[in-house]
Amino acid sequence: MNRRLEALYRLLPGEGCGFIDVGTDHAQIPIRMAENGFPGNILASDIAEAPLRTAYRAACEHGVGDRIRFLCCDGLELCPPDAVDTILIAGMGGDTACGILDRAEWLFNGDYRLVLQPMTHAEVLRYWLVHNEFQITAEAIIAESGHVYQMFCASLGKAGRYTDAEYLTGKRDSVQLGDDRQLLLQWERARLQKKLDGMKTAGQTDSPAFRFYDHILLELAES
Numbered sequence: 404m405n406r407r408l409e410a411l412y413r414l415l416p417g418e419g420c421g422f423i424d425v426g427t428d429h430a431q432i433p434i435r436m437a438e439n440g441f442p443g444n445i446l447a448s449d450i451a452e453a454p455l456r457t458a459y460r461a462a463c464e465h466g467v468g469d470r471i472r473f474l475c476c477d478g479l480e481l482c483p484p485d486a487v488d489t490i491l492i493a494g495m496g497g498d499t500a501c502g503i504l505d506r507a508e509w510l511f512n513g514d515y516r517l518v519l520q521p522m523t524h525a526e527v528l529r530y531w532l533v534h535n536e537f538q539i540t541a542e543a544i545i546a547e548s549g550h551v552y553q554m555f556c557a558s559l560g561k562a563g564r565y566t567d568a569e570y571l572t573g574k575r576d577s578v579q580l581g582d583d584r585q586l587l588l589q590w591e592r593a594r595l596q597k598k599l600d601g602m603k604t605a606g607q608t609d610s611p612a613f614r615f616y617d618h619i620l621l622e623l624a625e626s
Contacts, residue, residue: 478503497521568622
């Protein structure tokens with residue numbers, strides 16, 4: 404597994420009633436869970452049949468095809484709520500992950516651990532968690548192949564207050580795994596500065612959007 408997947412694996416518990424990998428692709432993490440003796444249910448879902456067939460073949464090649472239940476569905480649509488207590492959603496946009504969580508209303512009635520790795524729009528996913536009474540309990544930052552990946556764990560609980568910049572990058576004291584947080588701050592500052600420069604060129608410096616982005620950039624400078 405690459406560094407991103409290794410970090411996600413390290414955020415997962417070694418025990419529990421069950422685990423599901425949503426959008427599993429090649430099922431590398433479920434396979435590793437099965438190989439290392441995870442005692443609970445292991446589920447892997449994907450919206451398309453072709454990736455699931457590939458994942459099943461890979462699981463069989465590793466001798467754990469009978470330990471993983473494969474579900475062809477959109478997100479958590481076919482996941483039995485009582486079969487899992489850990490949910491991994493990784494490798495997709497934060498807005499897409501929000502939609503998956505929104506549709507699984509049973510998440511709000513149990514003790515579930517979410518392990519999330521948005522490819523884009525991490526701030527959207529953090530905002531959804533905070534405003535749906537989920538507490539972000541741990542974060543990791545992993546730099547690989549020219550990209551900085553954010554991943555975080557969450558469960559139902561008091562979320563606390565977040566600044567606009569913290570929705571983008573998380574709280575300083577919550578990062579427990581991975582590279583220096585300065586890598587992420589540098590990347591986000593450069594992205595915002597590029598956006599502001601474009602708006603300056605377009606003569607949009609009086610717009611609410613410009614003032615908002617400039618405000619976040621100032622907050623990031625103080626992080």
